[in-house]
Amino acid sequence: MLDSLPYELPELVTRAPLDTHRSTVLPEWVDWNGHMNVAFYVTAFDQASGAFMRNMGLGRRYVDGKLGMTFVLETHVTYDREMKEGAPMRFATQLLERDAKKVHLFHEMFHAEQGYLAATNEAIVMNIDYASRRSAPWPVPVAERLETLWATHCLLPKPAKAGRVMGLSKKQ
Amino acid sequence: MIELDTGAPFDQHRAIVKPEWIDWNGHMNVGYYVVAFDQATDTLCQQFGCGFEYTRDKIGMTFVLEAHVTYDREVKEGDPLRITTQILDHDAKRLHYIHVMYHADEGYLAATNELMLMNIDYASRRSAPWPDFAMERIEKMTAAHARLPAPKQAGRLIGLPRKK
Numbered sequence: 259m260l261d262s263l264p265y266e267l268p269e270l271v272t273r274a275p276l277d278t279h280r281s282t283v284l285p286e287w288v289d290w291n292g293h294m295n296v297a298f299y300v301t302a303f304d305q306a307s308g309a310f311m312r313n314m315g316l317g318r319r320y321v322d323g324k325l326g327m328t329f330v331l332e333t334h335v336t337y338d339r340e341m342k343e344g345a346p347m348r349f350a351t352q353l354l355e356r357d358a359k360k361v362h363l364f365h366e367m368f369h370a371e372q373g374y375l376a377a378t379n380e381a382i383v384m385n386i387d388y389a390s391r392r393s394a395p396w397p398v399p400v401a402e403r404l405e406t407l408w409a410t411h412c413l414l415p416k417p418a419k420a421g422r423v424m425g426l427s428k429k430q
Numbered sequence: 431m432i433e434l435d436t437g438a439p440f441d442q443h444r445a446i447v448k449p450e451w452i453d454w455n456g457h458m459n460v461g462y463y464v465v466a467f468d469q470a471t472d473t474l475c476q477q478f479g480c481g482f483e484y485t486r487d488k489i490g491m492t493f494v495l496e497a498h499v500t501y502d503r504e505v506k507e508g509d510p511l512r513i514t515t516q517i518l519d520h521d522a523k524r525l526h527y528i529h530v531m532y533h534a535d536e537g538y539l540a541a542t543n544e545l546m547l548m549n550i551d552y553a554s555r556r557s558a559p560w561p562d563f564a565m566e567r568i569e570k571m572t573a574a575h576a577r578l579p580a581p582k583q584a585g586r587l588i589g590l591p592r593k594k
Contacts, residue, residue, distance in 0.1 A: 290485055296494045297468050301461030321454055330460045334588050335497045340555075355590045362590050380588045391504075423585050424496055424544055426519050426526055 260325060260397035267315040270403055274410040275350040279309035280370065283345045293340040299367070300335060303379035306349040306365045311383070314400050314407075326394065327386040331360070334380040336419050339369075341377075346370035353411040354420060356404045358395045360384045364420050378419045431479045434567050436574035439514040440477070443470040444534065447509045457504040464499060467529045467543040470513040474527070477571065478564040480549070490558065491550040495524070498544040500583050503533075510534035517575045518584060520568050522559045524548050528584050542583040 271278060287298035294302075311317065311328055321327050341347070348370040355362040365379045387394035396404065435442060451462035458466075475481045475492055485491050505511065512534040519526040529543045551558035560568060 290482065291491050291493070295465075295468065296497060297461050297464035300464045300497075300499075301459070304460050318454070327455045329455070330501055332501065332586070332588055333460065333497075333499045335499075337494055337496065357590050360590055362588065382588060382590070421587055421589070422496070423587050424498055424526065424546055425585065426521050426524060426546075 259395045263315055263320070263325065263397055263399055264323065265319045267399060267403075268312065270406060271313050272407055272410050274407075274414050275352045275366075276310060276313065276407075277348070277350050278313070279306045279349040279351070281305060281347045281349070283341050283343055283347065285343050288343045293342055294345075296335070296337065299337065299341075299377050300333065300379070302347060302367065303333070303335070303349075303365050303377075303381070304330065306351055306367075306379075307363060307381055307383055309349070310351050310353075310361075310363060314403050315397075316385075316400060321388070324388045326388050326397070327391075328383050329386050331382040331384050333382075334422060336378045336422070338378065339374055339376050341367075341369065347376070352414055352417065353404070353407055354380075354416070356408060358401070359393050361404065364417050366417070378417070380420055380422075431563070432476060434477060434570060436570060438575045438578050439516040439530070440474060440571065440575075441512070441514045443473040443513040443515070445469060445511045445513070447505050447507055447511065449507050452507050457506055458509075460499070460501065463501065463531070463541050464497065464543065466511060466531065467499075467513065467541075467545075468494075470515060470529050471545065471547065474515050478567045479561070480564050485552070488552045490552050490561070491555075492547050493550050494545055495548050496546040498586060498588075500542045500586070502539045502541055505531075505533060505540050511540070516578055516581065517568070517572045518544075518580065520572055522565075523557050525568060528581055530581065530583075542581065544584050544586075
């Protein structure tokens with residue numbers, strides 16, 4: 259486990275949910291149906307996970323410094339409404355759970371101007387040791403930040419769209 | 431329409447990990463696993479007559495409602511992928527299925543993607559029953575896949591285990 263990180267960490271944002279990430283639907287994210295393709299919702303959400311990790315002190319410098327990486331183990335997406343090219347996106351991220359090596363995140367994507375919910379994404383992200391490419395406990399300063407964040411995020415209600423199991427309801 | 435393949439699981443889709451699918455961690459990025467899986471969905475939908483031509487000819491579209499991905503092992507640039515598909519369930523408008531991605535040469539499991547797909551009317555952009563030609567084929571493939579056991583990655587609930 260790393261006891262420290264050899265760079266200055268950004269000021270910690272403890273707002274719950276975390277609401278710093280913004281993005282725009284790129285032309286190359288649109289498919290033959292004329293809307294953002296399913297895969298690029300995941301890319302957009304992955305960038306929101308990246309914003310969460312930067313807030314924890316795990317940005318590009320963490321990888322470039324050959325200290326570690328973060329890998330997504332599992333993700334669940336609900337596609338709630340279409341997004342078109344150029345649409346502005348706003349994200350809200352809730353920390354649902356954390357342990358020594360992993361976080362369980364819940365993102366909501368909103369159309370930033372019209373306000374509607376476009377999609378949600380639940381993700382499990384794990385810390386990875388750079389050299390061994392295997393799982394490793396969070397660096398100490400990151401674990402401390404996660405606990406600080408948890409103190410505000412644990413007060414949020416569990417999102418209705420979290421914890422879904424897929425299936426066809428027999429009655430519609 | 432092409433001849434219906436009732437092999438179980440459906441095992442036609444192949445792909446190669448493209449250079450632009452790689453991220454700064456040196457492996458296929460999480461979003462591009464879903465690109466690869468979505469292309470496997472296109473291969474599947476062609477079986478039902480609901481592929482590219484279905485949309486190009488303004489008959490209908492298929493929208494994904496929900497997706498669950500497990501990332502089981504890394505794949506690198508140039509790796510050959512084999513994606514198999516198992517139909518789990520369907521109703522008048524929807525299809526529930528799971529893709530399983532393997533490294534085509536080494537054989538290991540790389541990822542799975544469980545999906546709920548819905549048929550969409552082109553003009554209204556709203557849900558609509560599968561056309562008869564598609565439903566007939568969906569039922570045949572569902573029957574062919576019925577004998578397969580449900581993959582353990584299907585029906586998963588995301589979470590962190592309470593005790594380690």
